Amino acid sequence: MMQIRHDWTKEEILAIYNKPFLDLVYEAASIHRANNDYSEVQISSLVSIKTGGCPEDCSYCPQAARYHTDIEVQAMMKVEDVVSLAQKAKDGGASRLCMGAAWREVRDNRDFDKVVDMVKAVNEMDMEVCCTLGMLNAHQAQRLADAGLYAYNHNLDTSEEDYNRIISTRTYNDRLETIENVRKANLTVCSGGIIGLGETVDDRVAMLQVLANMPKHPESVPVNALVPVKGTPLQDQPRVEIWDMVRMIATARIIMPKSAVRLSAGRNEMSVLEQAFCFMAGANSIFAGDKLLTTPNPAFSDDLAMFELLGLRTREAFKNGRPQQTQPLAAAE
Template sequence: MELNKSLRNDWTKEEVQNIYNQPLLELLYQAATVHREWHNPKEVQVCTLLSVKTGGCPEDCSYCGQAARYQTDIKVQALLPTETVISHAIKAKENGSTRFCMAAAWREVRNNRDFDRIIDMVKGVNELGLEVCCTLGMLTEEQAIRLQEAGLYAYNHNLDTSEEYYDKIISTRNFDNRINTIQHVRKAGISVCSGGIIGLGETTADRVSMLLTLSTMPQHPESVPVNALARVQGTPLEELPKVPIWDMVRMIATARILMPASTVRLSAGRIEMSETEQAWCFMAGANSIFTGEEKTLLVTPNPGVNEDLQMLSNLGLEPKKKEFATSCSN
């Protein structure tokens, strides 16, 4: 397979379908080849995601246990003190994380004291030399600029699913709201983190559509999380089946081929994957995971940092070291 080391933003739906639907081992071979052309295949970026404000969200995302309208066991937690967040970030750095992401269960950012506190958190984590990321819901261009000036490295705002399937999962906002926030982030000079979730009841065509939207953006997201639905009791999607591992592998491999320079993050759902299954995802081009001392990813179970470091060692992989740079490229 001869590779032209250049990025494309003009993929067609038919091309994405053909890549996604090809025989699995051929897809894996192509993705692994692309991965080795663009990245060090031995490196995996270890990231930590902390919920700094939990639950009570007014949105109705069908997969999310933090939506106030669903009866779940998740405890509502007000915005954490800045000192607590910084202590978590220090611990994450000691455990080998190079990116620290702070998540707040908000529909949108509001210009109030809580946002002022988020700004202080961003400044504090940035001073530790970590890539600091936030996921706070929708935000305006002015708010994005304020976050960038505070030292924000990346902003996460997933598409979740395809534009066509979006209103089956969320009714309290629309797909264009997602795109607008991503555009505000990009315009502010912040690195974009945007991917989606599979296992929501979507079709293969929906998965292809979501990948097409991401890969035809004027600039690919620097970070593309691929999540398997973490089924939360009390949410509308709690009875859906576990996502088959080969579906995750197909998504990761296709994302790797379409967006070769991006960091593809193996995100939610790892708690239900064996070490062997995760190895297939790394073979397909995933080069980042989320880990943590509390063994949670936001509010759902996740492998702990010691387990993850042992897994990487078993597979001959190693945590990626921090690259100190002032640009917003990964």
């Protein structure tokens, strides 16, 4: 079993990424089998609880208010509607529900109170609950933890060097601070990035290095392929080659042996054979359901048919146990 490291150099990671393709997949598959149940894949379902109207300028995102896309701004969903979607997802084989809101940051208001109620309700269904709500402070993270949140997603997107080309409305450090606040509340971290933004291989490697050298590896590392959306600055980006996706997944698997590596956005464009390569290279988590926030995604029935074909099983919730919660922080002044 490979030793868990937190001191990877860019040169080491680049050498892994650039290995001959079949050698890379073989090494990643071997490490995956030594550290995980390779036939088990977690299914997560992603629900947009508040859609559109975001003040940020993320170049890839159709929910940014400044871009003219087909996304209609929708108010916060009702708790009972989220519970209904969660039940549908659970019936389809999902063991985690991720709730996303198009916010720059969490604000202490009635909408956040409603999110806390959603977390409590879905947690009571014995599903892992994940949220992606933008930046949040330590007290907000603790409040979510107290409500039963299991994971918080906050992607790095790309390298620190490339970051300002993609987003100008928040800094790379803002993202790292949010992840630190999530850790302080003893929540599990879900953090990865997007390829196909026009970044270089060095940018991809630099992003993986930041994740792999965190004091504790993210429990979940999503690898997203850009889905270009008309009306966004990256609308004309070419589709990511499957070879690039497999290289990213394999490299992430080798340097973060025990993390769940999540085959995320862009899967709708992949054949079953292409996805099989991703699973062989170490992907052991997917998003399922008709939509990934606002972009198309394979249906549960298609995924379960693929699982049967490939001999994969769905992973149950809380396989690694529930997080040990810290003592609540003192109330904010």
